[in-house]
Amino acid sequence: MRLLQIPVAMMIALSFAQPTLAQEKTPGQKQPCEPAVRSTLERLYAAWGELNPEKAAPFYDKDPNLLFFDVAPLKYTGWSEYAAGVPKAFAPYNSAVFRLNDDLQVHCHGDLAWAAATWHGDLTKKDGSKDHMDGRYTAVLTKQRNQWLVMHEQMSLPAPGQ
Secondary structure, three states, X not given: OXXXXXXXXHHHHHHHHHHHHHHOOOOOOOOXXXXXXXXXXXXXXXXXXXXXXXXXXXXXXXXXXXXXXXOOOOOEEHHHHHHHHHHHHHOOEEXXXXXXXXXXXXXXXXXXXXXXXXXXXXXXXXXXXXXXXXXXXXXXXXXXXOEEEEEEEEEXXXXXXX
16 A cells, blocks of 8 residues: 555656646746846836836835845835835936846746846936946846736845956
8 A cells, every 4th residue: 555655646746746847948938927027127227217216116016014125225125115215325316227238037937027137327426427337136026917016126236346
């Protein structure tokens, strides 16, 4: 009887693994959510270029317990804290252009997606001087009401001198 339990257990395990295995992509094959997530993130970066959190707000999940890690400060808890804090970081600037680089990778599993890329920013200060920066970006998105929303993100800059 014990010998019969092992093949049955293996068949059950494989039946649960089959849907996961079917979602694996072959080299060069795009994830099904990639075009929509890519578009969402590109529009998000364009919105942040306006230096106004209200423009970026439609791209974020509003759960008050979500964490967002921006370049500074250490973290924001929930969209309302994020929206209130970012204007302080943008205060010295009057314009900006942010863009994701062409190394964006998107992975999806059902209604969840995660993305990673490097980004570039060109910012103009109110005194006319310019800042250029390159950084790293990772995001977790959830599909809600047929649109992708950022539910976690982390932005970082390389250590000085790198």
